[in-house]
Amino acid sequence: MRFFRHIHCLVAVAILFALAPVLKAQEQTGPIIREIAVEYVGPPAISEQRVRDNLATKVGEPYSERAVESDIRALYATGGVANVRMFAEPAADGVKVTVLLQGRPVIEEVVIEGAEQLSMNRVRREVSTKVGDVLSEEKLESDRQKILKIYEDRFYSDVQVQFRVQEIANSNRVRVIFQITEGPRLVVRRINFIGNDSVLPRDLLKVMKTKTWNILSFFNKSGRLLPAQMEEDKVAIRTLYQNRGFADVQVQDFQTVPLESDGVELNITIVEGIQYRVNNLKLEGVNIVPTEDLKARLSMQNGSLFTPKGMGDDLKLLRDFYGARGYVDMVAMPEVLPAGPGAVDVTYRIDEQFQSYVNLVNIQGNTRTKDRVIRREMAVKPGDVFDTTLVDVSRKRLENLNYFDKVETVPTETIVPGRKDLNVIVNEKRTGSFNFGVGFSTTDSLVGFAELQQSNFDLFNWPTFVGGGQRFRIRAQYGLQRKDFVVSLTEPWFMGYKLSVGGEAYYREANFLSSVYNQSNYGFAIQARKQLWRALAGRLEYRLEGIDIFDVDTDNVGQFIQDSAGLYTRSAFTGGLTWDTRDSLFLTRRGELVEFTTFIAGGGLGGDVQDYGVSIEASKYFLLPWDMIFTVKGELAVVDSWGGSNEVPIFDRLYLGGANNLRGFNYREVGPVDQYDNPIGGQSLGYMTLELTFPIMSRVRGAVFTDAGFVNADAYDFSTSDVNADIGIGLRLDLPIGPIRVDYGYPVIHDTWNGPPGKFNFNIGYQF
Structure with a gap:
């Protein structure tokens, strides 16, 4: 019987296979x-x-x-x-x-009702729904939110906005009505805390988004009374207290008390509860190291404040400790038990599992980027201990390449005990761009540019030239004061080593260096850069260029500038060291940048320029309360001739003045001049800048600064007898088109040829 059942099944399967083409043919021939x-x-x-x-x-x-x-x-x-x-x-x-x-219905009319404190036209500008549009509920909701925001930005925190749709009889058309209930204008004038015996008011205000009204409120919108924002403030206050040991804290109420005019007083009631400390800290299940040695690494010890942050930090420390030793599957379970008034016992129960090694590193999703470009960024290799901290380092390196939208690192089991594959899954994104537009600065004036760049270039991958991890750029600029053309290529891993080697060929013509002559530079350079240790990097460059000083206004210049006219060949080596601990390259809040640079030209290198120079430039950034940033910046530099040369040519001399140093003076205006007051530069330089920036509103910061410096005619002359100085104010704008910096500096110590009035400095860029 069993045999016949098998025969029946086989026959049925055979019939289905036989009919399949027929059924498919019938579907295709309907x-x-x-x-x-x-x-x-x-x-x-x-x-x-x-x-x-x-x-x-x-x-x-x-x-x-x-x-x-x-x-x-x-x-x-x-x-x-x-x-x-x-x-x-x-x-x-x-x-x-x-x-x-x-x-879908078509909109016949858009009506706004209840707008009294704001003009009807102002509200309409926020409404993207127009007459003739097809009705869209999503678009109406977006418009409702926009109207809410413009009222909230003007301190109408109780405003209500609703929309309704009315059908127009005997048509496929509708009328859209936005109904606004404005409510009173409420401005937070004072914030009081009740019950905060253990935390200072200023510490609570720092973590809150709700702020009191002040003179900058028109820019940063402080003083608004927003329910959603106050809920976030409750969470922030609770978190602050809990991270100071008050695990049972309650933020009970936000009460508003009307004041004169449109002001309100905000009273916040806090029930702190008791402060908890760790009574007994225990680790269970530790076998690979002495328990006490591991316990000593934890931030929370017996007698320490018990905080959620401390527990989170300790759990991460345990994961990293075991992960760095290959215990990928380790599990740490915390247990917190009461141990009397204001005390808790904390136990971490650890299941170590087994040590793992890397079996294979599998790369997935790299449709354009070559495997070797990804593998060279990996800090772990097959056969290594499966160190999860190095896996995280590898992931961050790949993210920093900016080649991928997403990078995932996933450990997977293999059939070999103690061996795991590391799957690196990437999602490629566009790495090439073509930009063109126009820019403006007080130094360069108006400049048009076009730029083609590819950050994942491959010189040998014809015809796409993509995927090799090289950086390629062509940039052309043409403006009233400058003309530039640059082609550059950089290989960040030269010959398979972490050594960045690149080169560029260029032509640059600058009319902004002086009002009495023009200068062009053309040639090529080869550069190498190596990360030496953590924040320390070294660089070396050879540059061969022609330099032409032309269009000299001989009737209005001294003998030195007249003698400088002509064509030079300059062959030079430049070396440098950079120490960089800045937390961000865009808006630095903490850290320091120190750059030491030296160059030598001529001699055995050839050319007809024979000089050398040394400079050290340093910046230090301090983060102050209220997100204010204090910056100290300075530079010392010297250039001199050597060998048979008697003087440093005008293009290698040192200058100050302009948007990048002494902002109260014109570009290159500080330093020695000829009898016609034309800058001729010096051979020794020193300057210092003190600057304080502060937030005004999102993406806008204000600045106050002072700059002081000198340029002396002789080498190694650092006398301050001819110092120039300025004071000023500025704005920093972070816009989608790029950063914009506007400064106004006013000279307070100056020479006869470079005194008041002050100087505006603009650096503005537009991209299309």
Whole structure:
């Protein structure tokens, strides 16, 4: 019997396989479509031609349910259709397909009611819904939120905005009405805390988003009374207390008390509870190291404050400690038990599991980037201990390449005990760009530019030239004061070593260096850069260039500038060390940058320029309360001739003045001049800047600064007898087109040729 049942099953399977082609053929050869009709319920939503353009179903082709489903999705995707039906009915030698559509209503009128404190036109500017648009609930909700925001920005915290849709009889048209209930204007004048015996008010105010009104409120919107923001403040206050040991803290109420005019006083009641400390800290299940040694690494010890942050930090420390030793599957479970008033016992129960090693590193998703470009960034290799901290380092390195939208590192089991594969999954993104536009600064004046760059270039991957991890750039600039053309290529891993080697060829013509002559530089350079230790990097460069001093105004210059006219060949080596601990390259709040640079030109290197120079430049950044940033910056530099040369040429001399150093003076205006007051530069330089920036509103910071410096004619002369200085104010704007810096500096110590009035400095860029 069992044998016959098997025979029956085999026969059934054979029949299905035999029928499959027939069934498929029948599906492909359905009835032929003889006619397609388009009908509307109500006024036509979209034109008949547009309907037909979106149909895969065609006259003369076989009818297909799959094609009909695709057509319905395509018609809905047009956005102008509320309901769609498609059905077939018999026709001569085939079928007739009818497309029945009901369109979305069209907006006949947009009405705004209740806007009294703000003008109707101001509110309308926020509404993107227009007469003639197809009705969209999502768009109406977006408009409602925009109206709410402009009222909240003007301190109307109780404003309510609703919309409703009215149908217009005997038509497919509607009227949209935005109903506004403005409520009173409420400005937070004072914030009081009740019950905060253990935390200072200023510490509580630091973590709150709700602020009191002040002179900058028109920019930073402080003083608004927003319910959602106050809920966030409750969480922030609770977190602050809990991280000071008050685990049971309660933020009970935010009460508003009306004051004179439109002001309110905000009273916040806090019930602190008792402060908890760790009574007994225990680790269980530790075998690979002495328990006490591991316990000593934890931030929370017996007698320490018990805080959620401390527990989170200790759990991470345990994961990293075990992960660095290959215990990928280690699990640490915390247990917190009361141990009397104000005391808790904390136990971490650890299941170490087994040590793992890296079996294979598998790269997935790199459709353009070569495997070796990814593998060279990996800090772990097959056969290594599966160190999870180094895996995290590898992931961050890959993210910093900016080649991928997403980078994931996933350990997976293998059939070999104690061995895990590391799967690196990436999602490629565009790495090339072409930009063009116009920029403006007080130094360069108006400049147009075009730039082609590829950050994941491959010189040997024809024809795409993508995927090798090299950086390639072509940039052309043409402006009133400068002309530039640069081609550069950089290999960040030269010959497989972590050594960045690159080169550039260029032509630069600058008219802004002086009002009495022009200068052009053209040539090539080869550079190498190596990270030596953590924040320390070294660099070396060889540059061979021609330098032309031309269009000299001989009637208005001294003998030195006249003698400088002509063509020079300069061959030079430059070396440098950089120490960089800045927390961000864009808006630095903490850290320091120190750069030591030296160069030598001529001699055995050839050329007709024979000089050398040494400079050290340093910046230190301090983060102060209220996100204020104090910056100290300074530089010392010297240049001198050597060998048979008697003087340093004008293009290698030192200058101060302009947007990057002494901002109260014109570009290159500080230092020695000839008898016509034309800057001729010096051979010794020193300057210092003190600057304080502070937030005004999102993406806008204010600045106050002072700059002081000198340029002396002789080498190694650092006398301050000819110092110049300025004071000033500025704005820092972080916009999508890039950063914009505006400074106004006023000279307070100056020479006869470079005194007041002050100087505006602009650095503005536009991209299209």
